[in-house]
Amino acid sequence: MRRAHWTPDLSEAHIVEHLLREHGVIAWAFDTEMVRQDWLKTLAFGGYRVMVSDADFGKAQAVVNAYRNGELASQIEDTERPSCPGCGASDASEDLRPRRAVFMLLIASDGLSIPFLFATHTASGASWFVASYLVLQLLLLTPGVAARIVKWRYRCLACDRTWREPPGRAFRDLAHAVEAASRDRHDPANPVHPRP
Known part of the structure; x- marks a missing residue:
């Protein structure tokens, strides 16, 4: 092997x-x-x-x-790629930079929870309840906030502008790419996907 x-x-x-x-x-x-x-x-x-x-x-x-x-x-038609709202170029790629911020937030949240736990260990019951409620709210809201920061972000390779594309457009592009690949796969004249 x-x-x-x-x-x-x-x-x-x-x-x-x-x-x-x-x-x-x-x-x-x-x-x-x-x-x-x-x-x-x-x-x-x-x-x-x-x-x-x-x-x-x-x-x-x-x-x-x-x-x-x-x-x-997979080849996506230029008309179906997200085009830059600034310069109009269709040279868009997924913007990975916001993921770094979310990753650092996850690492920092672990470090910040340690002093918080020591501070609430000696606190009264009421402050423990308030602190637990705030942590619960933070845990419930973090995935939604992280998804909003990370998902559907694009960067133009021509002018370096970043923007957020609506979800429907991204799914439509994926559906068209899958449909085209499926059509090419079943076309005997197209040798892109040779069968073993």
């Missing part, structure tokens, strides 16, 4: 695993259950490995290299 691909992202490991299987290479995503138990230690565990047999390693490397170079990416 040899490693054909490594990634810190569980979904990408499964995508590459099934992509290799679609191209006739038997592949397995290793350590998926162990590594995802503590996602902060993903790199310490070695991430997610996609393994193939020694005989299929050469073919697997060719497929993985085509995946990394973007040759196997």
Whole structure:
């Protein structure tokens, strides 16, 4: 067995695993259950490995290299891509920068909870109730706030402007891409998805 691909992202490991299987290479995503138990230690565990047999390693490397170079990416029409509201270019990509802020907030929340727990340990029953209520409210509101900050954010590659696209547009683009890929897959004249 040899490693054909490594990634810190569980979904990408499964995508590459099934992509290799679609191209006739038997592949397995290793350590998926162990590594995802503590996602902060993903790199310490070695991430997610996609393994193939020694005989299929050469073919697997060719497929993985085509995946990394973007040759196997689904093509979305320029008219259906989110266009920049500033310059009108259709060179939009997902903006990953807000995720850093949410990640730092999660790390800081763990650090801030320790002094809070020591302060409420010696407090009276009423202040303990108020503190518990505030923590409960924070825990209930944080996922919604984090989703609002992270989801559907785009960045223009031409002018570096960032904006938030309405959810309906993003799902419509995905539906069109899936429909086009399904249509291409069943077209015998299109050799994009060769069957094993």
